[in-house]
Structure formats: C-alpha cells, structure tokens
Amino acid sequence: MSAHSFFGQPQPAMTLSQFATAIGNAVRMSPVLQGAWVVAELSDVRVSGGHCYMELIEKNQAGQTVAKLRATIWQSRFSYIRQKFIAATGREIMTGMKVLLNGSASHHTLYGLSFSVNDIDPSYTLGDMERLRREILMRLHKEGVIGLNKTRVMPPAPQRIAVISAEGAAGYGDFINHLLGNQEEFAFYPVLIPAVMQGEKTSASVRDALDFVIRTIDMWDCVAILRGGGATTDLNGFDDYDLARAVATFPLPVVVGIGHERDRTVLDEIAHTRMKTPTAVAGFFVDTLRAAYDKVRGLVDYVARYSTDRLAGEARRLANCEGMIPALAEARLAGARALLERELTRIPVLVSARISRNITSLDNYASLLKALAPRQCSRNAERLSELQNRFSVAADGALKRNAARVDALAGMVSVLSPDNTLRRGYSITRVDGKAVTDASILSPGQRIVTCFRHGDITSVVE
Amino acid sequence: MSEQLSYASAIAELEQIVAKMQSDNCDIDSLSGYTTRAMELLKYCKQKLFTTDEEVKKCLESLNS
Numbered sequence: 001m002s003a004h005s006f007f008g009q010p011q012p013a014m015t016l017s018q019f020a021t022a023i024g025n026a027v028r029m030s031p032v033l034q035g036a037w038v039v040a041e042l043s044d045v046r047v048s049g050g051h052c053y054m055e056l057i058e059k060n061q062a063g064q065t066v067a068k069l070r071a072t073i074w075q076s077r078f079s080y081i082r083q084k085f086i087a088a089t090g091r092e093i094m095t096g097m098k099v100l101l102n103g104s105a106s107h108h109t110l111y112g113l114s115f116s117v118n119d120i121d122p123s124y125t126l127g128d129m130e131r132l133r134r135e136i137l138m139r140l141h142k143e144g145v146i147g148l149n150k151t152r153v154m155p156p157a158p159q160r161i162a163v164i165s166a167e168g169a170a171g172y173g174d175f176i177n178h179l180l181g182n183q184e185e186f187a188f189y190p191v192l193i194p195a196v197m198q199g200e201k202t203s204a205s206v207r208d209a210l211d212f213v214i215r216t217i218d219m220w221d222c223v224a225i226l227r228g229g230g231a232t233t234d235l236n237g238f239d240d241y242d243l244a245r246a247v248a249t250f251p252l253p254v255v256v257g258i259g260h261e262r263d264r265t266v267l268d269e270i271a272h273t274r275m276k277t278p279t280a281v282a283g284f285f286v287d288t289l290r291a292a293y294d295k296v297r298g299l300v301d302y303v304a305r306y307s308t309d310r311l312a313g314e315a316r317r318l319a320n321c322e323g324m325i326p327a328l329a330e331a332r333l334a335g336a337r338a339l340l341e342r343e344l345t346r347i348p349v350l351v352s353a354r355i356s357r358n359i360t361s362l363d364n365y366a367s368l369l370k371a372l373a374p375r376q377c378s379r380n381a382e383r384l385s386e387l388q389n390r391f392s393v394a395a396d397g398a399l400k401r402n403a404a405r406v407d408a409l410a411g412m413v414s415v416l417s418p419d420n421t422l423r424r425g426y427s428i429t430r431v432d433g434k435a436v437t438d439a440s441i442l443s444p445g446q447r448i449v450t451c452f453r454h455g456d457i458t459s460v461v462e
Numbered sequence: 463m464s465e466q467l468s469y470a471s472a473i474a475e476l477e478q479i480v481a482k483m484q485s486d487n488c489d490i491d492s493l494s495g496y497t498t499r500a501m502e503l504l505k506y507c508k509q510k511l512f513t514t515d516e517e518v519k520k521c522l523e524s525l526n527s
Contacts, residue, residue, distance in 0.1 A: 157469040157511060160518065187514045191522045219522060289511055292469065296507045299476040303500040306483045307493045314490060 020109035027113070033105040038115070039124065040069075045095045050075035052082075052093065056101075056115060071103070071115040081120050088122035089129065090263040096200075096236060100124035129239065136241045136266050145248045149272045152253040156292040158221035158285060160189045162252075164209040165226040167194040171278040175226050175257070178282035186289045190224075197227040197258075202237025207246045220252055224285075225267065226278040227258045238265040247271055257281035422453040469510055472503045 014022075027033055040056035047053075052073040060066050073081055085093050093099070102119035140146040165172040172192065179188050193212055196205035206225065213223055225247075237243075238258060244266045247254050253272035257280055258265065268274045275281045414420060418428065428451045429436045436442065446461045479496045482488055488496075 155468070155470055156473055157507075159510075160522065184512075186511055189515075189518055189522050191525060216525060219525070292473070293507070293511055296473060296476065296504060299473070299480055300500045300504045302480055303476070303483065303497055306480075307497045310488075310490065310493060 017109050020107065024107040024109065027105050027107045030105075035102065035104055035118070037100060037102050037121070039098065039100050040071075042093065042095050042097050042099055045093060047078075050078065052078050052117075054095075069113065069115050071101070071117055073117040077118060081117065085120055085122045085125070089126050091125075091129075091235065093120075094236070097125055098128040129236075133239055133266050133269075136239065136244050137269060139241060140244060140248055140270065143245075145245065146270060148248050149250055149254055149270055152251065152272055154253045154272065154288070155221045156295070157289050158253075159187060159289070160219060160221045161191070161285065162213045162220045162223045163190050163192050163226060164195050164206055164213075164223065165192060165278075166197040167192065169197065169227065171226050171228045171257070175224070175278035175282045178279050179285060182282075182286045184286070184290060184293075186286060186293075188285065198235075198237055200237060203240040203243040206243055210246050210250060214251065217251065222252050222272075223250065223254045224281050225254060225256045225258055225271070226281060228277060235263060235265055238267050240266075243267070244270055255281055255284060419453075422451070425453075427452050467506060469507060472507050476500060476503055 038056070040058060043055040043057050045052065045054045054071050054073075056067075056069045056071045057065050058067040082093065085091070091097075100121040100123075101115070101117050102121070103115050103117040105113065106116055107113050137146060163172065163175070165175070176190060179190060182188075193209040195209040196202055210223070213220060235258065247256075247267055248270045255273040255275065256267050256271040257275045257278040258267060264274075273284060275284050422428070430449045430451070431442070431446060436448070442448065442461050444461050447458060448461060449456055449458050479500055482492075483496065
C-alpha cells in the first residue's frame with residue numbers, strides 16, 4: 001500500500017499493528033529486557049481470575065513518581081510466587097511493598113508494554129520491611145519514648161480492659177471466650193472499642209480508639225489491641241510511625257496480640273506486653289489475676305502460720321515457767337533459811353558482846369557514882385540539916401503562936417461561958433427545955449423553969 | 463470495708479503486716495488485730511477477683527452509647 005504525497009510519490013509506510021509487532025519483537029529480542037531482576041514499589045495490586053495485576057512504580061526522594069510500568073503475575077506462576085512470598089514474610093503481596101521481581105518485558109499490540117513476573121525474591125521485601133521498622137524504632141528512640149509504655153505499671157489485678165479490635169473479628173471472639181470462660185471464674189470487664197485493623201486506615205482508626213480511652217482513662221486498668229485469626233493478612237498498617245508513637249506514649253499499659261508466631265510489627269517491640277495471638281492475650285490476663293490471688297493467699301497464709309506458731313511458742317514458754325516456779329521458790333527458801341541460820345549463830349556472840357559492853361558501861365557509871373556520890377551526899381546532908389533547922393524554927397514559932405491563940409480563945413470561952421454568966425447573977429429561963437429570950441412568946445399559965453448558978457425553980461406565968 | 467481500697471493497696475497492706483511480724487518487734491497483743499485485718503483483706507481481694515461488680519459493669523456498658 002502506498003500513500004500519495006501532496007507532490008505525487010507515495011512514502012513507504014507500515015500499518016500500526018505491523019509497527020506494534022515490530023516493537024514487540026524488538027522487546028522480545030532484547031536480552032536486557034528478558035529474565036531481568038527489577039526492584040520496584042507496588043501500587044494498585046489486585047487479583048482477578050487467578051491472575052495478579054499491579055502497577056510497578058518508582059518514586060524519587062521527594063516522593064514524586066518517576067517511573068511506572070504495568071505488571072502481571074499470570075495465574076500459572078502466581079500460586080507459586082504467592083506461597084513463596086508468604087512463607088518468607090508471612091505477608092500477602094500488596095500495595096506499598098517494595099519488591100524484587102524477576103520477569104520479562106513484553107509488548108502487546110493492543111495492550112502495550114507490560115512486565116510479566118516470573119519470580120520474586122522475598123528477602124528484599126523482608127529487608128525493606130525490616131528497614132522501615134528499624135527507622136521507626138530509631139526515631140522513637142531518639143525522641144526518648146521507645147521504652148515508655150513498658151514503664152507503665154500494670155495493676156496487680158487488671159480487670160477493666162479497653163479492647164481495640166475489629167467488630168465481629170474471629171480474633172476478638174477468641175479473646176472474649178477465653179477471657180470470660182476462664183477456669184477459675186475470675187471476673188473481667190472487657191469493652192470493645194471498634195477500629196479498622198487492616199489496610200491504610202489502620203493507623204488513624206486505632207489512634208482514634210486510643211484517644212477515646214484517654215478521654216475515659218479512669219475507667220480502665222489497661223488496653224488490649226487485638227487482631228488476627230490465623231490467616232496471613234495485612235499487618236503493614238501497624239508498622240506506622242504515628243501509631244507507634246501513640247502506643248509508646250500511652251499512659252496505660254498496652255498489651256498487643258496482633259501478629260502470629262513469627263511476625264513482629266513495630267507495636268510488638270514497643271507495647272508493654274506482647275503476646276502471639278488474641279487467645280494468648282486472654283491467657284496473659286488470667287495468669288496475671290491468678291498470680292495476684294496466689295500472692296494474697298500466700299501472705300495471709302504466712303500471717304496465720306506466724307500467729308499460730310507464735311502463740312504455741314508463748315504457751316510453751318508459759319509451761320516452762322510454770323515448771324520452774326516450784327524449784328525457784330524452793331531455792332529461794334533454802335537461801336533464806338541459810339541466811340537465817342547464819343544470823344542465828346551470830347546472835348549469842350552479838351548479845352554477849354552487847355552485855356559486856358553494857359556491864360563495862362555500868363561499871364563506869366558505878367565508879368563515877370562512887371566518886372560523885374559522897375560529895376553529893378554531903379551536899380544533900382547539909383541541905384537536909386539546913387532545912388531541918390528552918391523547919392524547927394518555923395515549927396516552934398507556929399506552935400507558940402497557936403498556943404497563944406488557944407489560950408486567948410480559952411480565956412474568952414471561960415468569960416463567955418454560961419457558968420460565968422450565971423455566976424454574975426443572970427439566970428436562964430427555959431420553956432420545954434428551950435431557953436427563952438423573948439418574953440412575948442410566953443402565955444399566962446405556962447410553966448417555966450429558971451436556972452440559977454445554984455439550983456433551979458419552976459414557976460407559973462401570970 | 464467501705465474504703466475505696468484497691469487490690470494493689472490491699473497487697474501492700476498485707477506485705478506491711480508480714481514485715482511487722484518478721485521484724486520480731488511484734489507483740490502478742492497485736493497478733494489478733496493483724497490476723498483479723500489479714501482475713502478482712504483476703505475477703506476483699508476474693509470479692510474483687512471473683513464477684514462481678516455490677517456498678518462497674520453498668521458504667522462501662524454505658525460507654526458504648
């Protein structure tokens with residue numbers, strides 16, 4: 001076929017499909033483009049009809065995409081490659097991963113250029129994942145927060161647990177069953193705070209859940225972040241700096257059960273406690289409560305045993321004392337008796353000493369007396385005779401005076417006596433034996449008796 | 463016991479009692495008091511570990527709304 005130029009002669013040309021075929025051939029023939037190992041970042045990974053379709057991209061330092069190529073892992077190779085990758089990394093091939101692929105370029109007349117993947121080297125991806133994790137950990141270490149959550153104090157009996165997990169996920173179900181169905185019948189209070197646990201929304205969603213826990217912090221003893229149900233799934237979301245920092249700096253202890261046996265994310269390194277699976281996390285809580293209970297029982301046991309032993313010991317002491325008392329009393333008495341004996345033997349000695357001292361004393365007094373007595377006696381004799389003299393003088397005088405008085409009185413008595421009066425011529429008249437001094441008392445006819453010095457007469461009153 | 467005793471402080475108090483007993487300064491008269499308190503604390507801990515506290519449960523459930 002030919003085309004006519006404006007000025008006449010046609011240019012030799014091929015059809016598009018011929019051109020495209022030529023491209024295809026050229027690509028197929030180029031050894032560089034066949035069986036080549038290429039590193040690239042994965043984008044838009046999707047599986048359809050057993051084939052895995054993806055975009056290979058390369059970004060520069062600034063994050064701009066500088067190269068792009070469509071790639072396919074045909075079904076015939078995909079199961080092998082997928083298994084190989086999972087075996088090495090525990091992960092599925094997915095968007096965001098950096099991979100080392102082996103394959104060949106091909107050009108299809110209709111679909112254009114693409115890369116047909118023949119093999120994969122998972123160690124590159126592993127290395128990359130490791131590198132990413134290491135970078136996050138380094139950053140947290142530099143900021144001084146890497147060990148922070150491990151310093152939080154897990155209460156001895158954590159029962160109020162904030163559980164961050166996907167609603168309805170098998171992992172969460174296993175955890176709850178194991179926790180609430182525990183053998184010892186410990187009481188727990190787990191509350192689910194739902195979050196997205198896979199894909200690129202993981203970090204933001206889990207951080208929102210953590211914020212909710214902080215807002216209600218007094219209600220919780222700790223946090224559990226759970227995911228996983230056995231199948232290998234996207235754990236990339238957990239190798240995220242922002243999420244890692246949120247967990248590292250979290251004020252309550254965080255327990256994570258988000259991987260499997262082998263797989264470790266950044267969160268596994270920085271959480272307070274890391275368990276392999278959600279079931280293992282439940283086991284951790286049950287074990288913790290059991291240990292707390294054993295501790296309390298051990299302490300109370302000690303208190304009871306100590307009290308019993310102490311009381312038994314005191315009872316023994318008391319019994320010992322009781323036994324010892326008679327012997328002690330006896331010993332005491334014997335001692336007192338001995339003392340008494342000793343004193344007794346001393347008494348005669350002391351007494352005779354005292355007596356002889358007293359005798360000596362008496363002798364001394366006697367001698368003294370003998371010496372002093374004569375003098376005293378003569379002094380006394382002198383006094384005595386003096387007193388005698390004074391007495392006889394005084395007595396004489398008194399006697400003489402009394403005699404004089406008596407004489408005087410006698411004289412008066414004799415003068416005044418009735419006899420003397422009668423002698424002088426007086427007479428005494430008596431009536432009925434009594435002397436009359438008043439004539440008026442007499443009445444005519446009365447008998448009166450009159451006494452003269454010599455004799456008396458009886459008369460009758462006229 | 464009506465105080466807001468926590469499990470941790472119950473353990474701490476028990477450890478204190480044990481320390482007093484081990485210090486040899488413990489006189490017989492205190493023993494009865496210590497033993498009684500230890501039993502009280504044990505009862506408290508058992509209750510905390512094994513009995514569901516309805517108030518706590520209700521409080522946490524209300525969070526879900």
